[in-house]
Amino acid sequence: MRVKLALFLIILLIAIPHISAVDTSDWIELTVNNVDFKIPDKYFNESKGKNHIKSYRYSNQFAIISCVDYNTLKEEYGSESTSEGIVDITQTSVSGHDLIHIYNDYKSRWDTTGWNKSSVFFSTGTKIFKITFKGDKITNEIKEIIKNTPKSKMSEETFITKLDNAQRDYLTEEYNKNLELDLEDYYRTYNDEHDRGHFYYWGTNGFGVGGTHRY
Structure with a gap:
């Protein structure tokens, strides 16, 4: 009896990798910003072609976005990591690739079903x-896409530092934008209430005073 049980466990252990393996035989090869990817056929749109400079998008279901340019990284990671509706942010790795997984299920008065989106x-x-996709978990399919990209040459510390810097700079810019808008609203209201032949404004060089001439 013990021998049969042992044989069963051995067969099960051998079979598990094959059961969980992802069949990529019909996947499509494409290139985004000089990096080769293989994606499931269901996400491929022939009209978009197989070569993409910065991003590849398949409606709102799936996207691959190059964050090589710092401004792109700042906008993409900064907005994603500080967005309303974030349920979870997890740091992990897949086949030697360090990664951050962000799950967002933002709901509003107009859309109560939630985004159910991962980045x-x-x-x-x-x-x-x-990579963006629907769902709250990194599926074997997504892991396989990441696994098939070139091996990472970036240390974990460098990777996290780049993301932290991008988030910090994004928040700083958003703060300054909101500050400018608040000041513009304040002085617009002040000008409306105190029409004395001059007005205040916020420009690229800071505050300014303008004059009105009446004829």
């Missing part, structure tokens, strides 16, 4: 990419 920022070679 994964990961390192490949010396670059950072973002």
Whole structure:
């Protein structure tokens, strides 16, 4: 009896990798910003072609975005990591690729079903990419996509530092934008209430005073 049980466990252990393995035989190869990807056929749109400079998008179901440019990384990671509706942010790795997984299920008065959207920022070679997809978990399918990209040459510390800097700079810019808008609203209201032949405004060089001439 013990021998049969042992044989059963051995067969089960051998079979598990094959059961969980993802069949990529019909996947499509495409290139985004000089990095080769393989994606499931269901996400491929022939009209979009197989070569993409900065991003590949398949409606709102799936996207691959190059975050090589710092401004892109700042906008993509900064907005994603500070967005309303974030349920979970997790740091992990897939086949040697460090990554941050963000799950967002934002709901509003107009859309109570929620976004149910995940974003994964990961390192490949010396670059950072973002993949978005529906669902709250990194599926074997998404792991396989990441696994098939070039091996990461970026240390975990460098990867996290780049993301932290991008988030910090994004928040700083958003704060300054909101400050400018608040000041514009204040002085617009002040000008409306105190029409004395001059007005205050906020420009690229800071505050300014303008004059009105009446004829």
